Amino acid sequence: MENAGTDVIQGTLDLLILKTLSLEPMHGFGISRRVEQVSRGVFKVNPGSLLTALQRLERAGWIGSAWRQTENSRRAKFYTLTRSGRKQLELETADWQRRSSAIARLLSAES
Amino acid sequence: MSVWQQFARGAQVLFHRRAADKDLEEEVEHFLEAAAAERIAAGESPEGAQRAARLELGRPELIRDEVRSHGWENAVFTLAGDLRYAARQLRANPGFAIVAIVTLALGVGACTAIFSAVNPILFARLPYPNSNRIMSIWEMRKGGVPIFVSFGTFHGMQERSRSFEALAVTKPWQPTITSADQPERLDGQRVSAGYFHVLSLSPRVGRDFEASDDRLRGPNTVILSDGLWRRRFAADSGIVGRQIRLDDNLYTVIGVMPASFENVLAPAAQLWAPLQYDPSLPADGREWGHHLQMIGRLRPGISEQRASSELGIILQALGQIYSKGYDSSGGVPDGMIVNSLQNDLTRGVKPALLAILGAVGFVLLIACVNVSNLLLGRGAQRRGEMAMRAALGASQGRLVRQLLTESVLLAIVGGALGIVVASLGVRLLVSLSPVDLPRVAAISIDRDVFRFALVVTGAIGIVVGAIPAFQISKGLQSGILQASRRTTGSRHWTRRALVVSEVALACVLLVGTGLLIRSLHQLFAVDPGFDGSHVLTMQIQESGRRFQDDSERLRFFRQALDAVRRVPGVTSAGLTSQLPLSGDYESYGVQFERDNGKLGEPAFRYAVTPGYLETMRIPLRRGRLLNEHDDNGMPVPVLISESFAKRKFSGEDPIGGRIRIGPDVGHEDRPWATIVGVVGDVKQESLAVSEPDAFYLPASRWPWADNVMSLVVRTEGDAAQLAPAVRNAIWSIDKDQPIVRVASMDSLLATSEAQRRFVLTLFEIFGIIALVLAAVGIYGVVSGGVTERIREIGVRAALGASPRDIVGFVVRQGMTVTGLGIALGLIGAIIASDALITLLFGIARLDVPTYAGVIVLLFGVAGISCWIPAQRAARVDPAITLRAE
Numbered sequence: 001m002e003n004a005g006t007d008v009i010q011g012t013l014d015l016l017i018l019k020t021l022s023l024e025p026m027h028g029f030g031i032s033r034r035v036e037q038v039s040r041g042v043f044k045v046n047p048g049s050l051l052t053a054l055q056r057l058e059r060a061g062w063i064g065s066a067w068r069q070t071e072n073s074r075r076a077k078f079y080t081l082t083r084s085g086r087k088q089l090e091l092e093t094a095d096w097q098r099r100s101s102a103i104a105r106l107l108s109a110e111s
Numbered sequence: 112m113s114v115w116q117q118f119a120r121g122a123q124v125l126f127h128r129r130a131a132d133k134d135l136e137e138e139v140e141h142f143l144e145a146a147a148a149e150r151i152a153a154g155e156s157p158e159g160a161q162r163a164a165r166l167e168l169g170r171p172e173l174i175r176d177e178v179r180s181h182g183w184e185n186a187v188f189t190l191a192g193d194l195r196y197a198a199r200q201l202r203a204n205p206g207f208a209i210v211a212i213v214t215l216a217l218g219v220g221a222c223t224a225i226f227s228a229v230n231p232i233l234f235a236r237l238p239y240p241n242s243n244r245i246m247s248i249w250e251m252r253k254g255g256v257p258i259f260v261s262f263g264t265f266h267g268m269q270e271r272s273r274s275f276e277a278l279a280v281t282k283p284w285q286p287t288i289t290s291a292d293q294p295e296r297l298d299g300q301r302v303s304a305g306y307f308h309v310l311s312l313s314p315r316v317g318r319d320f321e322a323s324d325d326r327l328r329g330p331n332t333v334i335l336s337d338g339l340w341r342r343r344f345a346a347d348s349g350i351v352g353r354q355i356r357l358d359d360n361l362y363t364v365i366g367v368m369p370a371s372f373e374n375v376l377a378p379a380a381q382l383w384a385p386l387q388y389d390p391s392l393p394a395d396g397r398e399w400g401h402h403l404q405m406i407g408r409l410r411p412g413i414s415e416q417r418a419s420s421e422l423g424i425i426l427q428a429l430g431q432i433y434s435k436g437y438d439s440s441g442g443v444p445d446g447m448i449v450n451s452l453q454n455d456l457t458r459g460v461k462p463a464l465l466a467i468l469g470a471v472g473f474v475l476l477i478a479c480v481n482v483s484n485l486l487l488g489r490g491a492q493r494r495g496e497m498a499m500r501a502a503l504g505a506s507q508g509r510l511v512r513q514l515l516t517e518s519v520l521l522a523i524v525g526g527a528l529g530i531v532v533a534s535l536g537v538r539l540l541v542s543l544s545p546v547d548l549p550r551v552a553a554i555s556i557d558r559d560v561f562r563f564a565l566v567v568t569g570a571i572g573i574v575v576g577a578i579p580a581f582q583i584s585k586g587l588q589s590g591i592l593q594a595s596r597r598t599t600g601s602r603h604w605t606r607r608a609l610v611v612s613e614v615a616l617a618c619v620l621l622v623g624t625g626l627l628i629r630s631l632h633q634l635f636a637v638d639p640g641f642d643g644s645h646v647l648t649m650q651i652q653e654s655g656r657r658f659q660d661d662s663e664r665l666r667f668f669r670q671a672l673d674a675v676r677r678v679p680g681v682t683s684a685g686l687t688s689q690l691p692l693s694g695d696y697e698s699y700g701v702q703f704e705r706d707n708g709k710l711g712e713p714a715f716r717y718a719v720t721p722g723y724l725e726t727m728r729i730p731l732r733r734g735r736l737l738n739e740h741d742d743n744g745m746p747v748p749v750l751i752s753e754s755f756a757k758r759k760f761s762g763e764d765p766i767g768g769r770i771r772i773g774p775d776v777g778h779e780d781r782p783w784a785t786i787v788g789v790v791g792d793v794k795q796e797s798l799a800v801s802e803p804d805a806f807y808l809p810a811s812r813w814p815w816a817d818n819v820m821s822l823v824v825r826t827e828g829d830a831a832q833l834a835p836a837v838r839n840a841i842w843s844i845d846k847d848q849p850i851v852r853v854a855s856m857d858s859l860l861a862t863s864e865a866q867r868r869f870v871l872t873l874f875e876i877f878g879i880i881a882l883v884l885a886a887v888g889i890y891g892v893v894s895g896g897v898t899e900r901i902r903e904i905g906v907r908a909a910l911g912a913s914p915r916d917i918v919g920f921v922v923r924q925g926m927t928v929t930g931l932g933i934a935l936g937l938i939g940a941i942i943a944s945d946a947l948i949t950l951l952f953g954i955a956r957l958d959v960p961t962y963a964g965v966i967v968l969l970f971g972v973a974g975i976s977c978w979i980p981a982q983r984a985a986r987v988d989p990a991i992t993l994r995a996e
Contacts, residue, residue: 028138029145047142047168048177051135055178066602072148077134 013053015096016043018081018089021063027076028054054079062088122184125909135178138426139171159409193516197876200517207489208521210887211482215575217880218478219567220532225471225873227533228540231553232457238553240311240375241408246415247455248278248405248422250444252713257448260405262388262398263436264444265303267429268405274418276410279306280403281376284384285652286357287849288343296652296849297339297357298379301386307334307368309408317351317366324365325385331362332385337370339381357384375456376404378552379390393437395774395814401440402697406452415449422447426489438777441700441713456549462949463870468879469946470623473616475567475830477884479575481611482525482886486518486579488895497583511580518576526568530556532563543872546866575603579607603899606892611932613888618936618969619943624878625961626944627871633953634864641691642728642792643856646823647830650852651841653818656819661816666811667845668820672720674840675824680833683825683957685723686810688716690821691795692863693852699773703759710777714755714804715795718813724750726825727856732756734766734788742811754803756789756931765789772806776815784808786912797863799952823856830855867950885932885969886976893925894980901987909989918981925977926970937962 020026020034031054032045057063062085068078081089123131143164150160168174179185201208205640236242236897249257250264272278284299300306304325313319314334324332333355335344344350354361364382366456374380392398423446430443437443443896450458457464458764534556541554582605651671655666668686675684688694698713724731732753741748749770756765769783792803810817822841826833834853841850854862861868897904904917912920944956954961 027141027145029142032142033149047139048174049140051142051174051178051292052181055181070145074141075137076145079137 011097013045013049014057015089015092017035017050017053017057018062018085018092021081022077022089025080026080027070029076031079038083057085060088061085114158120170120693127306128188132175135175136171139178139954142174143168143171147636160272179452187611188951189512190516193513194520196513197517197520201520204489207485211485211626212525212528213519214478214481214485214884215522215571216528216532218475219526219529219564219571220474221877221880222471222567223529223533223556223560223564224536224540225467226563227537227556228554229468230559231550232548233461233464233551235377237453237456242453243451244276244411245309245452245706246407246409246418246449247452248407249448249450250401250426251446251448252441253445255445257450258444259401259612260403261401261436261440262386262403264603265388265390265405266388266392266398268422268425268447269303269305270423270961271425271428272407272418274410274413274421275407277305277308278405278407279303279309280386280405281306282386282403282873283377285849286382286384287847287850289356289359291330295343296358296376296851297381299382299384300374300377302383303386306383306406311408312372313369314366315369316348317364317628319366320383320385325387327387329387329388331357331360333357333362334366334368334383335364336368336374336381337372338534340367357382373550373552375452375550376406378550392433392912394433395439395778399433399436399440399774400699404786407449414808417879419447419449423451435777438700438702438710439774441698442710445916460548460866462946463866466623466946466950467870467873469875469943470620473620474880475571475876477613477616477881479571480609480616481884481888482518482521482571482575483578483610484606484613484891486514486575487582487609490579490582490893492513494752504619505914506854507584514580514583515573515576518579519572520620522572522575524570526564526571529568530561530564534561543869545862545869548869578609579733599847603892603896607928608890610885610888612927614929614932614969614973615936615939617878617885617935618965620874620878620881621968622712622940622961623947624871624874624942625965626947626954626958627867627874627955629954629958629961630950630952631864631867631871634867635860636800637794637798637953639691639798640729640791641856643860645826645828646726646855646856647826647833647837648693648821648823648852648856648859648965649818649834649837649850650690650821651686652849652851663813664816664818667848668720669850670844672722672822674844675822675837676722678833678836678840680827681824681837683722683726685726685823686720686809686820687723687823688718688817688820689795690823690859691727691793692797692859693821695821696796700776700847701804702771702776704769704783705759712804714751714806715802716773716813717805717807718810718817719807720810723823724807724821729793730791732789733764734793735788736784736788737807737809741809745810746782747812748787749784750788750790750807751786752792752803752805753789754792756786757807758804762946770806772808784812799864830857867952870950880950882972883969884974889929889973889976890926890979892928893921893977896924897921897980897984901984904984904987905989905991908987913987917985917987921981921984922974922977925973925980929970929973934964936969937966941966 016035017031020031020038026034028047028050032047032050035043035045054063054065058065058079062082063079064082065077065079067075070076128241143161146164146168147157147160151157155163165171166176237245239245248260248268250260252258260280262280265278268275269278279302281300281302285296286299287296302320304320304322307313307319315337317334320332320334324330336348340350347353350364350367353364355364355634356362376648388398389396398832407416407418426444426447430437432442478966500510501507537554537556539553539698544551588706651668653667672684672686675681689697697716699716700710701712702710702713719737721736721741724736733756734750737748737750746769749760749772751770759765760768768786770786771778771783775781775784790807793805794800795805796802810820822837824830824833824837838850838853841848904920907917907920941957941963948956
């Protein structure tokens with residue numbers, strides 16, 4: 001898996017998780033797969049970092065969690081976005097766009 | 112993320128750790144299962160899928176650990192674990208733990224105790240509002256020597272100076288209080304009206320002194336201290352306006368100071384009354400005596416320099432207006448000295464205290480080095496344990512943290528004990544402290560001191576643990592934690608370096624101690640000019656206005672002296688207005704006829720009765736002593752001191768020379784006194800100070816009769832034992848005369864050097880601790896060396912080395928370390944002795960006998976420390992050691 005090696009850019013994991021959960025409640029593995037699929041394998045989420053990040057976001061009150069049955073009737077911890085989490089997502093999204101467009105402008109100016 | 116939320120969730124986990132762990136475990140499990148399920152769905156075999164999932168995601172335990180290691184609660188778990196482990200380690204090695212803890216407790220305790228004493232004196236502000244603006248003001252004699260100011264100077268300054276918000280003068284006052292209870296002599300101060308104003312304090316009840324209180328023959332008013340008010344007047348709330356009897360006079364209480372009032376100028380003072388000097392400044396009155404302490408509060412923004420130059424200009428003007436007044440007390444001073452009260456109070460003791468602070472810092476350093484060394488020694492034993500933990504996956508940081516936790520735990524226990532040691536030490540310090548130590552009342556274990564101890568303890572924990580921890584981590588990095596020779600070597604090298612520094616530190620301290628011991632020896636070898644053995648002294652304070660005139664007062668002293676001479680065991684007795692080495696300091700101007708009009712050189716004044724010089728055995732060099740017939744007739748006979756005579760008469764015979772003294776100086780209409788004898792020089796202020804100019808005259812011939820006289824009594828046996836009999840003899844004449852300051856001349860001699868002795872005592876204590884710790888260090892490193900090289904020693908023995916060779920081999924090891932330490936220590940001592948310079952007397956900073964003595968002592972102690980391990984090495988049986996391999 002040589003091409004799947006890129007780690008999530010430092011500091012953007014929270015944003016990716018919040019975005020993923022804004023679509024539907026999901027368990028940890030689901031989040032990890034979704035990030036990988038949507039990014040077409042560019043980002044790889046290490047389970048240790050993911051679970052740590054989930055714990056941190058939950059403590060911040062941006063996501064909630066509950067044990068539920070999965071489609072194949074296993075018990076799994078599902079995470080949902082809370083109201084303050086949605087606000088945070090908007091904030092971070094706006095912030096990210098501001099930054100990335102700035103970077104893009106810089107790069108294009110050089111070429 | 113709010114901190115509070117982080118805290119709350121963390122706390123939840125902290126208290127429900129098991130549930131949280133289970134939660135996490137299941138989640139990780141599900142994660143892996145889901146990953147495997149995905150692969151199975153893609154067609155892989157169940158076993159293969161599970162293995163692949165694990166390969167891809169990593170071991171579940173590691174994931175769990177990673178997640179768990181975030182969040183603050185985890186640090187608590189680790190710390191608790193580390194602490195538990197550290198405590199277990201210490202309990203398992205009680206010998207090591209006790210030695211380390213006791214060493215640290217001594218170090219921290221000594222340091223904290225000294226800090227508590229030094230802090231209020233040197234670092235803390237004086238307990239008054241804007242205390243940095245309070246100045247101490249002195250007249251300056253030739254050579255920049257500060258002397259007390261006269262009332263004349265104060266009065267002029269107060270009228271003219273614009274630099275100060277307020278000025279005040281004060282002198283000691285010791286009235287006897289009489290009421291229903293027993294009469295009691297109190298310590299107090301006579302103050303000018305602005306005294307409390309300068310300090311910016313006012314009475315808690317009642318009022319402060321006003322200008323109307325402080326005028327000649329003004330009303331008798333008094334302000335009490337809170338302590339006196341509670342003790343003597345049962346905290347009577349109606350005290351203000353009441354009259355109390357002091358020295359047979361009625362005084363009206365006008366106020367009580369607050370309990371928090373700390374009077375740094377006279378800590379023992381319990382009451383204050385106005386000075387009431389004569390503002391017309393008669394040229395022959397006490398208004399020109401240099402006996403008042405002056406303080407002032409600078410206006411904001413005025414510097415000390417500006418104030419002192421202003422006062423200097425005023426002084427010149429005053430000198431012209433009041434030349435007669437100044438001449439009666441030694442002439443117009445050279446200038447005025449303005450110095451902050453804080454510096455002024457501490458100037459005398461600052462070098463001593465800084466030296467002590469430095470010394471105790473050294474003790475603390477040595478204690479730290481010793482504990483570091485012990486930890487290193489233990490590190491050797493724990494190499495296996497550390498290797499094991501590293502192999503089981505403990506990270507290097509984790510192991511270092513563990514070791515630091517242990518040393519910090521040691522430091523905390525040691526520090527806690529140290530505070531106990533300090534609180535005992537502070538009491539010892541206060542009881543040892545010389546009488547002139549300022550602000551003794553403020554010495555205690557307060558918040559500042561506590562904070563200091565805490566910081567020191569924390570720093571020790573880290574510093575002491577750092578070297579061993581560094582050693583371990585270095586070992587881990589190079590992967591040679593097993594009993595390899597290289598780590599052994601480098602650790603051994605570190606231990607040696609530590610012992611070298613320990614010896615060096617001890618050497619510096621011991622040189623300091625040696626220099627002080629030698630100084631004190633030199634001092635006591637100084638001839639005070641009198642023979643103090645078998646001499647009893649006491650001060651008779653003829654109190655108040657009991658005697659109507661001078662002749663009555665003189666008669667009382669004469670009768671008392673006669674009564675004392677009749678006491679069995681008394682061989683001779685005499686009275687003097689001031690007693691050498693007792694803290695008395697009184698000088699007056701002397702004008703020599705042969706100087707043709709040049710005025711007033713200051714000299715000590717001794718108004719004495721016949722018998723004083725004989726009792727003190729002050730030798731007569733020329734002429735005659737004083738006798739009873741000198742009380743009458745003209746001219747007034749005086750004696751002068753040998754050096755004074757030599758300087759003024761330069762080889763000519765001083766007998767018959769004529770002088771005017773004190774208030775007569777410069778008054779052409781006053782008669783001359785005639786020099787009838789020359790006596791030996793006497794040390795008045797201190798053995799270290801040579802100010803030999805003095806004159807003696809009959810007590811009856813001074814313009815006024817002194818009301819405080821010191822009695823000296825030469826006894827057949829033990830001087831102190833005769834004190835009650837002598838006292839009763841005086842009281843048989845008048846039972847209401849207070850007698851104070853009873854002491855043998857020998858003890859006065861000893862206490863006159865109390866400050867040096869105080870410093871020396873502490874240096875001796877610290878020096879001994881340092882020596883013992885250094886010896887333990889040398890023993891430790893040599894003994895450890897023998898253990899580690901037991902095989903080598905065995906081989907040497909097998910190859911024919913005699914026990915003597917082996918002893919020599921081992922001792923050489925110890926001596927190399929010691930020698931290096933001494934070499935470094937001597938350099939340090941030469942630098943550090945600079946700090947002691949003001950405390951030295953009669954010897955150079957680089958006093959050879961001291962340095963030689965310390966070298967011999969250290970080598971001797973090192974030799975003893977090496978001897979035991981050397982003997983052990985000599986007994987090594989080569990057969991057994993070699994077989995053991």
